[in-house]
Amino acid sequence: MKVDVAIIGAGPAGLTAAVEIARNGLSAAVIDEYYRPGGRLLGQYYEDPYAPADQRTWDGKKEADQLEEKARSLGVHIFMNVTVWAVSGKWRVDMAGGDLPAITSNVLLLATGSVEKALPVPGWTLPGVISVGAAQTFTNLHHVAVGKKVMMAGIDPLSLSVMIELKNAGVHVAGMALPPMSSVTGKNKTPLQTVERLQDVAGLAPNLLVRKLGKFALKRFPKLTASGLRFNLLKVNNVPIHLRKAIVKIEGEKNVEAVTLQSVSVDGKPAGKTESVEVDTVCLSNGLYPLIDLAQTAGCRLVDMPELGGTVPLHGPDMTTKVSGLFVAGNITGIEGAKVAMAQGRLAAASILQSLGKQAAITVDEAMTEVTNAREKAPLRFLPDIEEGRIKMNKIWEAESAHG
Numbered sequence: 001m002k003v004d005v006a007i008i009g010a011g012p013a014g015l016t017a018a019v020e021i022a023r024n025g026l027s028a029a030v031i032d033e034y035y036r037p038g039g040r041l042l043g044q045y046y047e048d049p050y051a052p053a054d055q056r057t058w059d060g061k062k063e064a065d066q067l068e069e070k071a072r073s074l075g076v077h078i079f080m081n082v083t084v085w086a087v088s089g090k091w092r093v094d095m096a097g098g099d100l101p102a103i104t105s106n107v108l109l110l111a112t113g114s115v116e117k118a119l120p121v122p123g124w125t126l127p128g129v130i131s132v133g134a135a136q137t138f139t140n141l142h143h144v145a146v147g148k149k150v151m152m153a154g155i156d157p158l159s160l161s162v163m164i165e166l167k168n169a170g171v172h173v174a175g176m177a178l179p180p181m182s183s184v185t186g187k188n189k190t191p192l193q194t195v196e197r198l199q200d201v202a203g204l205a206p207n208l209l210v211r212k213l214g215k216f217a218l219k220r221f222p223k224l225t226a227s228g229l230r231f232n233l234l235k236v237n238n239v240p241i242h243l244r245k246a247i248v249k250i251e252g253e254k255n256v257e258a259v260t261l262q263s264v265s266v267d268g269k270p271a272g273k274t275e276s277v278e279v280d281t282v283c284l285s286n287g288l289y290p291l292i293d294l295a296q297t298a299g300c301r302l303v304d305m306p307e308l309g310g311t312v313p314l315h316g317p318d319m320t321t322k323v324s325g326l327f328v329a330g331n332i333t334g335i336e337g338a339k340v341a342m343a344q345g346r347l348a349a350a351s352i353l354q355s356l357g358k359q360a361a362i363t364v365d366e367a368m369t370e371v372t373n374a375r376e377k378a379p380l381r382f383l384p385d386i387e388e389g390r391i392k393m394n395k396i397w398e399a400e401s402a403h404g
């Protein structure tokens, strides 16, 4: 099979791009290893405080279904349960799991999204320990309770959002605590930095309760001093948020039976006292990073950019790369929410259409403005310095473009 545009990833970025490309008369194929289209949209269900009153509930599954329906009605070929294991030439897409071994295309769009960072804690291989993303998918997509009594390790915008989603689904969340300090968590998970981060997301967090937490923390710990952080009185949705305790061990014979919490100093060092809390499930949260393997395979230069969540493909503000015929969109370019990913998908499509000399319904400039607007109104902000990261990337792009 040959198509004009092959798109890897049926998340919001890939599907939105496919719709835009097909709407403008080109053929597109979307390939994804999951069993149904939608990517990370499928697990999302929360209140968006910035949306108009009648559109506050963000139901990712519904959004995914609508995008899939639009794409199929426009003739987009969608391959599910198919893993792309290599991209080469200009372009050959090698696939495993379906009837076709490969497809070819004139243009390749990588919209492979992001993945969760592991969070090793002693005992983390026991049954009953799951990642926060898995908890989100179980709860909102499959409507399966992850456990009877849950402890969450990692206090960040995503884990707070998922905690509220778990509570709304009737799951008992016994508390949230910090991860233990290690080379994996880095130095940015101390109590002090966690509170700073919560203040930073106070106006942007996914719902009012998380915003309340940010404001509450700000009020309670105005100077972010050690003494201000000493008390453990913070609760959101009746869930204790242990800003001065870390989960240092997950206990159990055959399954999770308890966690050991240890008090920590403001800079995250163990401060002596430990306690055991009985739970049957532990959700681990340590942030996300862009999934870039195929960009590397395609010969795209990679840039380390912590502000964007890790290593990302070098790309322009219009989603082009230095490899001709290769475009990127969504979380592969930096960790942001679904609405930004959708806007980036539309932008990538506009750039692709322009590169092929086709008239698009939306210009590249208009689509770039949509991305900025989506970013400004993002209900869930994963990284505090995302704008700085975008500016830095644009500067590198311009500098490299100036040198040919």
Ligand SMILES: Cc1cc2nc3c(=O)[nH]c(=O)nc-3n(C[C@H](O)[C@H](O)[C@H](O)COP(=O)(O)OP(=O)(O)OC[C@H]3O[C@@H](n4cnc5c(N)ncnc54)[C@H](O)[C@@H]3O)c2cc1C
Pocket: 008, 009, 010, 011, 012, 013, 014, 031, 032, 033, 034, 038, 039, 040, 041, 043, 044, 045, 082, 083, 084, 085, 111, 112, 113, 114, 115, 116, 132, 133, 134, 136, 158, 161, 288, 291, 294, 329, 330, 331, 332, 336, 337, 338, 339, 341, 380
């Ligand atoms: C665990 C987790 C939870 C999140 N929760 C939220 C949330 O609550 N709210 C929010 O706004 N954002 C959330 N996000 C951010 C989320 O990534 C964005 O909202 C949005 O889904 C990004 O869109 P995307 O299209 O770039 O990638 P994704 O939605 O991640 O889609 C990428 C798709 O590419 C596919 N893929 C990747 N590699 C291959 C390959 N080699 N072969 C075939 N298929 C491949 C994947 O299967 C996936 O379906 C979450 C992200 C993660 C990882």
